[in-house]
Amino acid sequence: MSNIHKLQTQEQRYDQASQWIAKLDRGLSAKEIQALHQWLADTGDNRQVLFKMAEIWDKMDALSRLSELFPSTPKPEHGTPRPYLAVAASVLLVFASLCAWVGTTFPEKFAGRQYLLGTVVDRMYETAIGEHSSIHLPDGSQLVLNTNSRVKVNYTDHHRVLVLERGEIHVEVAHDNARPLSVIAGDKVVQAVGTAFNVEINSDQHIELVVTDGKVLVAVHQTPGKNALEFGPDILPPSSMAVSKGEQLVLGGEGEEEEVGKIKPEEIQVKLSWREGNLVFRGESLEDAVAEISRYTQVEFVILDENLKKMRIAGLFKAGDVKGLLLALRKNFNISYQRIGESKILLSAQ
Numbered sequence: 001m002s003n004i005h006k007l008q009t010q011e012q013r014y015d016q017a018s019q020w021i022a023k024l025d026r027g028l029s030a031k032e033i034q035a036l037h038q039w040l041a042d043t044g045d046n047r048q049v050l051f052k053m054a055e056i057w058d059k060m061d062a063l064s065r066l067s068e069l070f071p072s073t074p075k076p077e078h079g080t081p082r083p084y085l086a087v088a089a090s091v092l093l094v095f096a097s098l099c100a101w102v103g104t105t106f107p108e109k110f111a112g113r114q115y116l117l118g119t120v121v122d123r124m125y126e127t128a129i130g131e132h133s134s135i136h137l138p139d140g141s142q143l144v145l146n147t148n149s150r151v152k153v154n155y156t157d158h159h160r161v162l163v164l165e166r167g168e169i170h171v172e173v174a175h176d177n178a179r180p181l182s183v184i185a186g187d188k189v190v191q192a193v194g195t196a197f198n199v200e201i202n203s204d205q206h207i208e209l210v211v212t213d214g215k216v217l218v219a220v221h222q223t224p225g226k227n228a229l230e231f232g233p234d235i236l237p238p239s240s241m242a243v244s245k246g247e248q249l250v251l252g253g254e255g256e257e258e259e260v261g262k263i264k265p266e267e268i269q270v271k272l273s274w275r276e277g278n279l280v281f282r283g284e285s286l287e288d289a290v291a292e293i294s295r296y297t298q299v300e301f302v303i304l305d306e307n308l309k310k311m312r313i314a315g316l317f318k319a320g321d322v323k324g325l326l327l328a329l330r331k332n333f334n335i336s337y338q339r340i341g342e343s344k345i346l347l348s349a350q
Contacts, residue, residue, distance in 0.1 A: 006047075013045060013046060013049050014049060015136045016039065016046075017046070017049045017052075018052045019136075020036060020039070020050055021050070021199075029283075057163075062115040077082065082234065091296055095253050100210055121137070121138060121153050121154065121155040122153070122154050122184055123152070123153050124150065124151070124152050124153075125143075125145060125150070125151055125152075125153065126145070126149065126150040126151070127135070127145045127146070127147060127148060127149050127150075128147075128148065128165070129147055129148045129295070129296065129297065129298060130147055130296050130297060130298075130319065130320040131145075131147060131148075131320075132144065132146050132147060132275065132277065133145050133273060135153075137153065137155075137174075138155070138175035138290075139155065139160065139174045139179075140174060141160075141171060141172060141173050141174040141181065142171070142172040143162070143169060143170075143171055144169065144170040144171075144275055145167065145168075145169055146167055146168035146169065146170075146200075146274050146275075146295075147167065147168075147274070147295050147296045147319070148166065148295065149164075149165050149166060149167025149168055149169060150164075150165040150166050150167060151163065151164050151165065151167075151169055152165070155179075157179075158166065158179065159179055159180070159182065160176070160179050160180070160181040160182065160183070161181075161182050161183075161184065162183045162184070163184045164183055164185040164199055164201060166201055167200070167201065168198070168200035168201070168274075169183070169199055169200075170196070170197070170198045170199075170212075170214075170272060171183065171197060171198075171199070172196045172276060173192045173193070173194050173195050173196065173214075174194065175193060175194030175247060176193065176194070177193055179247070180192060180193050181193075183197075183199050185199055185201055185207045185253075186201070186205070186207060187220055188207045188218065188219070188220060188251045189218070189219050189220070190209060190214075190216050190217070190218050191216060191217045191218075191219075191240075192214065192216040192217075193214075194214060195211065195213050195214025195215060195216055195245075196211070196212045196213035196214065197209060197210065197211045197212060197213075197216055197243075198210040198211075198212065198271070198272060203291070206248075206250055207250070207251035207252060207254050208248070208250050208251075209243060209248060209249045209250075209251065210247075210263060210268060210271060210272075211243050211244060211245050211246070211247055211248070212245065212268060212272070213245050214244070214245060215242055215243065215244045215245070216242070216243050216294070216333065217240040217241065217242055217243075218240060218241045218242075218243055218249060219240035219241065228237070228332075241258070241260065244267070246262060246263060246264075246265070247260050247261065247262055247263065248260070248261055248262075248263045249261070260334045270282060273316075274319060276317060277318060277319050277320075278316055278317070278319065279292060279293060279296070279316070279317045279318075279319050280315075280316050280317075281313055281314050282312065282314050282316055283312045283313075283317060284312065285309060285310050285311065285312060285313075286303060286308060286310070286311045286312075286313055286333075286335075286347075287303060287309035288307055288308070289313055290303065290347070293317070293319075293325060296319040297320050297322055298343055298344055299343055299344070300343060300344045300345070301345050301347060302344065302345070302346050303347045303348075304346055304347065304348045305348055305349050308335070308347065308348065308349050311333065311335075313329075315328060315332065322345070327347070329347070330350075332348040334349065335348070335349065335350065336348055336349070336350045
């Protein structure tokens, strides 16, 4: 049976609800209360899942707090204590329901005792063209996949390894000195203890790295393609290059020069705008912009005029919104379009 995990919105919703329950336990700040209101307002399913989580885990204090924050929520009743046998039966029923629910909802997280004791993970995650998804890893790290990406996550007692097979990921690494987190892309290794960075395998099969927080070490691994299960704590070779916050590095092929360069905060924001489902252009050529847009759709764009390819464009576009893109190109840049079937669009000057 395939162990490729298709990311689902409902799974993410349960993850987020679990985090809110934990925050309710320790008390919410004014900013967090506002954020909770917004999260519950996003969709009615969020409210339903949150209360379901609180009830399943028997978080009476959390339910009471929710009833204070949201007056329409009934407070949990604290009536006469039930007889011992009734309480025992109720606990067994909740436990049995919880096991059945957890087993079907999070098979990769609660497959056994290993998750609770050692955060052992061995899963494959992928997104289709036009999708981007977030994963809360069991060590507290946050992994975000961009369009058409595939990554293997392997945790053992000795290492945390992500093998990026295609696409682009952004990682916020939970601090763990004993188990640095390593991202392997091709024959390159990026390693961090507690930081944040972005890794992309571009169309030329070069590795693009941008560090958004902290510092990482980068090196060429001597055994590319090795199974992540075989890696030990010495995954990073002795000769490595340091890349710090606000710096980027393009890792090319053999013999190509690799230099660390500075990248401005606003440029980082533009480069990572895909995490909000946006594409931002600030004077790129139409040819380069169309190449980037094409990553998020099955539609093929053909620019008929060579001079048009060099036209500079700027603006914010929703990733995958082909109709909105075409309207903006026509209205703001005098670029006309012609559809050829369902999967091809010709672009020309008006």
